[in-house]
């Protein structure tokens with residue numbers, strides 16, 4: 001069994017790094033860690049980076065997850081190979097670019113590009129936001145799934161993710177105590193459906209609602225509250241149509257041994273208990 005410890009980073013291809021930088025700093029509120037030749041590294045917490053825009057095709061989207069050590073990485077590679085997932089062993093140069101000791105890359109059953117990494121770098125300097133969005137850290141991703149039941153089996157049976165709750169057949173899965181690190185969303189093709197950053201308070205969510213509205217950043221859902229994790233949230237659109245979420249107050253699962261996933265109906269009130277409806281963002285199909 002592959003033991004995922006946490007989500008580490010997202011890498012997004014971008015045809016326009018300047019536009020990505022403008023959005024990430026002036027709107028989203030991340031800190032520039034480094035500008036490489038073709039990479040823009042952004043921080044959201046005490047890690048050296050949690051988002052990297054890389055010159056290229058916006059369809060190139062990767063999520064990195066941390067595993068314990070190099071032995072775990074080798075075991076993971078063998079497990080995935082045995083299951084027929086092609087595994088790319090990251091070169092030293094590729095690992096440097098990701099600021100990790102070592103990594104492997106593969107595709108999940110829907111075709112999402114996933115990397116498993118060992119020893120992602122932390123920063124000795126504290127995170128200093130580019131704007132006062134109240135970000136406390138990168139927390140989870142929504143991943144497109146062409147078959148949520150199949151992909152739930154992959155993440156839970158091969159990667160040790162645990163289902164915290166389901167909306168219809170959409171699982172919200174954790175890899176540690178936090179309610180979810182991976183949310184599957186039914187879609188016709190692979191891709192990252194949204195990228196979540198936690199903020200400090202509900203005030204931050206509402207402040208950003210007004211801040212982003214004034215700057216004509218499309219708000220696609222919220223402000224609202226998820227009945228699943230209990231989080232207050234706001235979703236908005238960034239470059240290349242990528243959806244970002246701020247949220248606060250995500251539950252932690254107190255007792256790993258006794259937690260049973262709750263089943264929510266596939267209906268609007270399962271997505272927002274305050275009555276907010278998504279605009280221009282398709283609610284996942286059942």
Ligand SMILES: O=C/C=C/C(C(=O)O)=C(/O)C(=O)O
Pocket residue numbers: 141142167172183196226227228229230231247250270271272
């Ligand atoms: O609409 C359902 C979303 C649920 C949550 C949550 O419970 O916090 C998410 O953040 C999510 O799926 O992204």
Ligand SMILES: [Fe+2]
Pocket residue numbers: 140141142183194196245
């Ligand atoms: Fe989310």
